[in-house]
Amino acid sequence: xxxxxxxxxxxxxxxxxxxxxxxxxxxxxxxxxxxxxxxxxxxxxxxxxxxxxxxxxxxxxxxxxxxxxxxxxxxxxxxxxxxxxxxxxxxxxxxxxxxxxxxxxxxxxxxxxx
Amino acid sequence: xxxxxxxxxxxxxxxxxxxxxxxxxxxxxxxxxxxxxxxxxxxxxxxxxxxxxxxxxxxxxxxxxxxxxxxxxxxxxxxxxxxxxxxxxxxxxxxxxxxxxxxxxxxxxxxxxx
Numbered sequence: 001x002x003x004x005x006x007x008x009x010x011x012x013x014x015x016x017x018x019x020x021x022x023x024x025x026x027x028x029x030x031x032x033x034x035x036x037x038x039x040x041x042x043x044x045x046x047x048x049x050x051x052x053x054x055x056x057x058x059x060x061x062x063x064x065x066x067x068x069x070x071x072x073x074x075x076x077x078x079x080x081x082x083x084x085x086x087x088x089x090x091x092x093x094x095x096x097x098x099x100x101x102x103x104x105x106x107x108x109x110x111x112x113x114x
Numbered sequence: 115x116x117x118x119x120x121x122x123x124x125x126x127x128x129x130x131x132x133x134x135x136x137x138x139x140x141x142x143x144x145x146x147x148x149x150x151x152x153x154x155x156x157x158x159x160x161x162x163x164x165x166x167x168x169x170x171x172x173x174x175x176x177x178x179x180x181x182x183x184x185x186x187x188x189x190x191x192x193x194x195x196x197x198x199x200x201x202x203x204x205x206x207x208x209x210x211x212x213x214x215x216x217x218x219x220x221x222x223x224x225x226x227x228x
Binding site for chain 2: 044
């Protein structure tokens with residue numbers, strides 16, 4: 001079974017500052033990794049995903065994440081945030097072969113202020 | 115437009131009164147699932163289905179039922195709702211090949227049981 005830990009429940013940041021949202025996972029097999037974003041009163045939307053290949057993946061809205069197998073991490077970064085990035089962000093993992101359910105972290109609320 | 119549609123978006127009901135939340139997807143996805151989202155707990159999987167007539171329990175199945183008679187539909191049934199089932203519910207679908215890739219989410223159903 002796999003698990004996901006999002007180390008921060010809330011991250012406050014000022015507009016135009018850089019941000020990193022941390023995610024660590026646990027799994028005994030290869031994995032696929034995802035970041036989803038949830039804007040207020042909306043469903044979840046895929047930001048980016050790592051399936052294989054380059055460990056640096058780029059997503060929508062200027063976000064990127066780096067897969068680090070040795071540290072079992074998949075941290076999300078953005079060099080300059082906007083007010084509109086205020087949302088909850090979820091890291092998720094699934095097994096990289098065969099059938100497996102998608103396991104989510106508990107979420108990180110990104111609060112961007114002017 | 116590819117989408118997952120849940121109905122209703124909001125529902126207030128009384129303890130013990132059976133209800134059904136519908137979920138439909140138009141992407142011909144094999145895999146569908148239901149999650150509940152609670153503050154501080156992230157998303158937890160209730161039930162999932164790998165294809166028509168194939169369903170299985172997720173992490174928190176107690177008090178819920180599902181059925182998958184058609185590929186596009188995956189209703190969630192609460193036979194006797196209780197206040198601890200007050201939550202935000204999401205339906206999701208994804209392709210079934212090569213394990214679990216991108217999941218598409220509905221807009222959510224906010225259920226209150228009084």
